[in-house]
Amino acid sequence: MNVQVIERDGEPEYAVLPWADYQALLQAAGRTEGAQPSQPNTDAAKPLSELSALREGKGLSRDELARAVGISPHYLGMIESGERQPDAAILRALAWVLGISGWEA
Structure with missing residues (x-):
């Protein structure tokens, strides 16, 4: 063994x-x-396409979330619209601020 x-x-x-x-x-x-x-729990991970809804659900403006994550509001807008794919560090920061799991890539 x-x-x-x-x-x-x-x-x-x-x-x-x-x-x-x-x-x-x-x-x-x-x-x-x-x-x-064990299989990964895909139900726990929210799709990135729901980012703006998650942000609004937390009562955060785009500026507030961007500032908390350390990116520009413009870049956050591009992530929310699907124009940009964030790197792992930004995903972790978004997950932390929004209090969700599954984006800790």
Whole structure:
């Protein structure tokens, strides 16, 4: 069995092993529930096309949200209209300010 141990502060915290080995361990323990790899929760992520509605739902103007995220209101407008695709840092900042999950790319 090929196991990678991840430590924090010198103490083992996680063990990472190949999927087949994990399945064999579950089978040996007589457990089969939870044996499928988890699928990403796409329902939690709001489409970027809903950005202006999310912003308005939070009671924020375009200027306020742009200032909170650290971009220009003009650039935020281009993101809202679909003209520009924000990078991962901007997506994380938008998600943080709007209090949503799923954009932490």
